[in-house]
Amino acid sequence: MTQLTIGIAGAGLVGRVLALKLLELGHSVTLFEKDSPEAENAAGQVAAGMLAPFAELETAESAIFDTGLRSIQLWPKLLAQLSIPQAFQNQGSLVTAHTADMPELNHFMQQLKCKMTAASEIQSLNQAQIQVLEPDLTHLTHGYFLPLEAQVNAQQFMDVSTRFLQNHPDVEWKPHQTVTEIAKGHIKTAKETVGFDWVFDTRGLGAKADMSDLRGVRGEVFWLDAPDVSLSRPIRLMHPRYRIYIVPRPNHRYVVGATEIESEDLSPMSVRSSLELLSAVYSVHSGFGEARIVKMLTQCRPALKDNLPRIEHATQTTRINGLYRHGYLLAPAVVEQALNELSIFTPSATESDLKRKAI
Numbered sequence: 001m002t003q004l005t006i007g008i009a010g011a012g013l014v015g016r017v018l019a020l021k022l023l024e025l026g027h028s029v030t031l032f033e034k035d036s037p038e039a040e041n042a043a044g045q046v047a048a049g050m051l052a053p054f055a056e057l058e059t060a061e062s063a064i065f066d067t068g069l070r071s072i073q074l075w076p077k078l079l080a081q082l083s084i085p086q087a088f089q090n091q092g093s094l095v096t097a098h099t100a101d102m103p104e105l106n107h108f109m110q111q112l113k114c115k116m117t118a119a120s121e122i123q124s125l126n127q128a129q130i131q132v133l134e135p136d137l138t139h140l141t142h143g144y145f146l147p148l149e150a151q152v153n154a155q156q157f158m159d160v161s162t163r164f165l166q167n168h169p170d171v172e173w174k175p176h177q178t179v180t181e182i183a184k185g186h187i188k189t190a191k192e193t194v195g196f197d198w199v200f201d202t203r204g205l206g207a208k209a210d211m212s213d214l215r216g217v218r219g220e221v222f223w224l225d226a227p228d229v230s231l232s233r234p235i236r237l238m239h240p241r242y243r244i245y246i247v248p249r250p251n252h253r254y255v256v257g258a259t260e261i262e263s264e265d266l267s268p269m270s271v272r273s274s275l276e277l278l279s280a281v282y283s284v285h286s287g288f289g290e291a292r293i294v295k296m297l298t299q300c301r302p303a304l305k306d307n308l309p310r311i312e313h314a315t316q317t318t319r320i321n322g323l324y325r326h327g328y329l330l331a332p333a334v335v336e337q338a339l340n341e342l343s344i345f346t347p348s349a350t351e352s353d354l355k356r357k358a359i
């Protein structure tokens, strides 16, 4: 295939997944990022990285389910490209509730069963069966095991992809460059306008001026270090207000989240959210009482009015946005779909295909 020059505006989650895929295909990539190469304000930095196609079905369309399962197949290859296969874990996840919230759990399961025959994969668990999977969870009496769910260590992915892409000979980084316009193979910043064979807009919420129905949905998470707690897979607790999850990372670190608030407010976590998240986590395991709060983070998820991802193609330009609360679950498959829809990225593409597209 002809080596193409590709410009990517926004080096958050989707920009990185796209860059890795394009490098694998043999193209050269220029990344424009408004912040540092770490993309410290990307939603992808705050995410828990859960790949939860079943659990997300409660609030999502079944299209999310199929795309999510495809991403779960694609993540191991992407992480192998970065030499961090351990950042992918596929030990399933556990959904549970306290006795008082059992109607929430039952309603959740009913919705899943209505939406999906594959929900038959889900296994109902009693107290003893919960303890076989998670010996630390001694007092939860009911739960469900979702064996096909997985997780990506989101922060490790973001850290390692920064270094990988910075050191790659076919990548040019343009940090601290806010993109103001993307069209017809060109990316414009305050400093320059650069032309490429194709450009991608992966600015997440930063694309608001070009996508009228794009909005931010506030989410808050804690990072806790809890040496007295040993959990090996994501635990989701049905709660009347949020679906609270506890996602284990190496060395007894846990990501606990996430609130879901219709607001673009990026101010620090509220007292109410912190009380709800911490009391929920303490109710799952009293060992969290002695945990240390490492970080309290707030970020907004980029969402469109139908809460579904969108791929838009125009002349030499593609926008990928709206990954909402499913960025890790969807990004590899959505990127794959976007590239499959563009004939210049197919193996048989020739120089003349490219010229035709460029007209």
Ligand SMILES: Cc1cc2nc3c(=O)[nH]c(=O)nc-3n(C[C@H](O)[C@H](O)[C@H](O)COP(=O)(O)OP(=O)(O)OC[C@H]3O[C@@H](n4cnc5c(N)ncnc54)[C@H](O)[C@@H]3O)c2cc1C
Residues within 6 Å of the ligand: 009, 010, 011, 012, 013, 014, 015, 032, 033, 034, 035, 039, 040, 041, 042, 043, 044, 045, 046, 047, 048, 049, 050, 051, 177, 178, 179, 180, 202, 203, 204, 205, 206, 207, 218, 219, 220, 221, 257, 258, 298, 299, 300, 301, 302, 320, 321, 322, 323, 324, 325, 326, 327, 328, 329, 330
């Ligand atoms: C609290 C929280 C928890 C989450 N948990 C999960 C989870 O467990 N599982 C899951 O699948 N998803 C989760 N998500 C969702 C996921 O993080 C997002 O869907 C995903 O990050 C969206 O990717 P993106 O690349 O579109 O946006 P981002 O990751 O936000 O990246 C956009 C990038 O574009 C840059 N940018 C913006 N404007 C400009 C500009 N003008 N010029 C140059 N650069 C620009 C930004 O700085 C940023 O780096 C969570 C999100 C939040 C907030």
